[in-house]
Amino acid sequence: MKISRDWLTDYVPLPDCSPDQLAHDLTLKTVEVEGYDLVDGDVVFEIDNKSLTNRPDLWGHYGIARELSVLYGLPLTPLPRVARPPSTTGIVSSVDPAWHRRILAVQCTVDSSVPTPPLIRHRLRRVGAPSQNLCADLSAYVMYSVGQPSDVRSSGDSIVLEIPTLVPSRARRSARTEASVRQEKGLDTQRVDQAADLFLHLLTETDPSAVALGEEDVVLAATRRAEIEASLAEIERRIGIRLPPDEILRILRALGCTAEITGDQLRVVAPSWRSTGDLSLPVDIVEELARIHGYDALPARRPVVELTPRSRLPLSRQVREVLAARGGATEVLTYPWSADHLLTACGLNAELTIDHPPAPDRARLRPSLVPNLLEAAAANLRYHDEFSIFEVGTVFPATERTSAGILLAGPDGVDLFRRAKGLVELIRRHCHLTALDLSDTPDLTWTDPSARLAIHPGGALALVRPSVLQTAGIDRGAVACVELDLDALRTHPSRENRYAPVGELPESDFDLSVLAADTVPWSLVADTAAQAHDLVRRVAYVGEYRGSRIPADHRSLTLRVTLRPRSATLTAGEIAAARSTVLAALERAGARPR
Structure with a gap:
């Protein structure tokens, strides 16, 4: 909606301030002023219609002037009042209670040759309304002044001014015009009198020969003051x-x-x-x-934010969710006792027994989850060649403790061991464990000496010995097992948050294949490549290969190196130089190019 500053001065003596200040004050306290234009020495403000949705009184210059009079403590010039013509009937064209709340019709004589005054024509043009003829221009001028739409129609030698107040819901269904926009906001019925008085006042000033012959006023639902x-x-x-x-x-x-x-x-x-x-x-x-x-005059108070620790799920529940949702493993539930032959094969001593066991060879409470997981694996290998299962439950080594056991079965033992190690890292990261160190060699009978690690502060990760698999009835493939003492683990009070800025330039990566002895761990290869050049962003494991062309006790490692540029997109020469630097560093660490 457009508002003219000159037009406003008809109703309120505006203070001597800049258009920017006036726009700022209106925006801060009444309506949102999107901007203004200088037109013929006037300032025309553009007001966002959305800020007027619940303020039908502001859809005209008089409503805005009323607000400015309050903001600046200035007097508001009252609208003109005129003597109204005698009441009559038969002037209103039609009345529909479903559409109308009030309709006032005034019949007047007017000299059609009288032109619209230049002031009115110029002001209408500034707010985007084209000039037509005297009566149509006065009707538009009244609408832009007080926000009340009206309609002028010819009736013989005279004209009839109809000023309706419509039901807002009905007005929304009509054609989208300046008049319907105002009607659909919900105009009060008393505004009809303001519009009639202003129209008759302007008409008689423009055409002194004009005469109001009579009026008909139909009020169906007058607006009640709240x-x-x-x-x-x-x-x-x-x-x-x-x-x-x-x-x-x-x-x-x-x-x-x-x-x-x-x-x-x-x-x-x-x-x-x-x-x-x-x-x-x-x-x-x-x-x-x-x-x-x-x-802006209200005092600002610094908000008080109280941080209280959020109640966390028990660690056992977190481990279950991580292994099932992120690790893709299937949870199993086994009995709290174990078979004697599996306990013996695993080298486990069960000190606690059951008074009335379910079977003679199942009288001892399990000191570990591994025997029962092996028994579950043997049952499932009849139908599946590869799977991963886990159990979180109570074990009884000497006293009651909570343990998490993971078993992976498949044809490739090396792959199973690595996957099991990845699941342990998954638990450490997503359960926010304070420490979980994989080192040393566990002294456990069921572990295969070729691939086993102790987990501190409590647990083990290893391939299962072939002899133990045979005792458990597993005659094909390999099995990797993990057991964690959940009671010995500790978690951070909150999750670990790390800020990593997103690169603004595209990254580049390349793959390298190097030959390394089995005594050269992957961690050394990864750390060496990551520190070889300042552009290296990350190093990822791709795979390894052993075959006839690879020397004994060696393997071919493939890694992916990602480079992040600093100030400009990397050129082919810069990538080649970084690749050469990484290869040279790897060769010094004992991993030479293939």
Whole structure:
């Protein structure tokens, strides 16, 4: 919506301030001013229509002028009042109770040869309304002044001015025009009188020979002034400061409200132009007081943020979710006792027994989850060649403890061992464990000496000995097992957050294949490549190969090196130079190119 500064001065003596200041004050306290243009020495403000959705009183210059008079404490010039013609009938074209709340029709004589005054034509042009003829221009001028649409139609030697107030829901279904936009916001029925008086005043000033012959007024549902009560204590609580009662009354009365304070209670009767759904609740009064007093005048308080530790899931539940949802393993549930032959094969001593065992060879409570997982694996290998299962449960080595056991079965033992190690790292990272170190060699009978690691502070990761597999009834493939003492593990109080900036330039990567002895660990290869050049962002394991062309006790390692540029996209020469530097560093570490 466009608002002319010159037009506003008809109703309020604006202060001597810049257009920027006027736009700022309106935006901060009333409506959002998107900008302004200088047109013929006038300032035309562009107001965002969305900020007027619940304020039908502001869809005209007089409504904006009323707000400015309150903001600056300036007098508001009242609209002109004229002597109305005698009441008659038969002038209103039609009335539909489903569409109309009120309709006023005034019949006038007018000299059609009288032109529109230049002031009115120029102001209409500035707000985007084209000039047509005197009566049509006066009707548009009234709408842009007080926000009330009207219609002028010829009736013999005279014209009839019809000023309707429509039901908002019906107006939304009509064609989208300047008039329908205002009607659908919910105009008060009393505004019809303002429009009629202003139109007749302008008509007689322009054409002194014009005469109002009669009017017909049909009121179906007059707008009732809203009555609102609010407590001063609640107003203070919501605004954050105590406003003096005198200021509260001054603000509300300047806005056109009737306001009285009795004790702690404020009683407000809203004006008709604010009673169409705009002012209806105590919080609406709070908003009016706060915005006119000034949001920027309210004291700022630093918010108090209390951080309380969030209750975390038990570690056993977290391990279950990580292994199932992220690790792709299947949970199994086994009995708390183990078969004697599996306990013997695994080299486990079970000190606790059951008084009435389910079978003679199952009288001892399990000191570890490994025997029962091996038994479950033997049952599943009849139907599947490769799978991963896990169990989280109670074990009884000497005292009752909680343990997590993982078993992976498949044809390739080396691959199973690496996958099992990856699951341990998955648990460490996503369960936020404080420490989980894989080193040394566990002294456990069921572990295969060729691939086993002790887990500190409690557990083991290893391939299962072939003799133990044979005892368990597993006659093909390999099996890797992990067991963690969950009672010995500790977690961080909160998750570990790390900030890693996203690169603005595209990364580049290349693959390398190097020949390394089995005594050269992957960790050494990865660390050497990562530190070889300052452009290296990360090093990833791709795979390894052993074959006839690879010397004994050696393997071919393939790794992917990713480079992140710093200031410009990397050229082919820069990538080749980084590749050569990484290869040279790897060769010094004992991993030469193939």
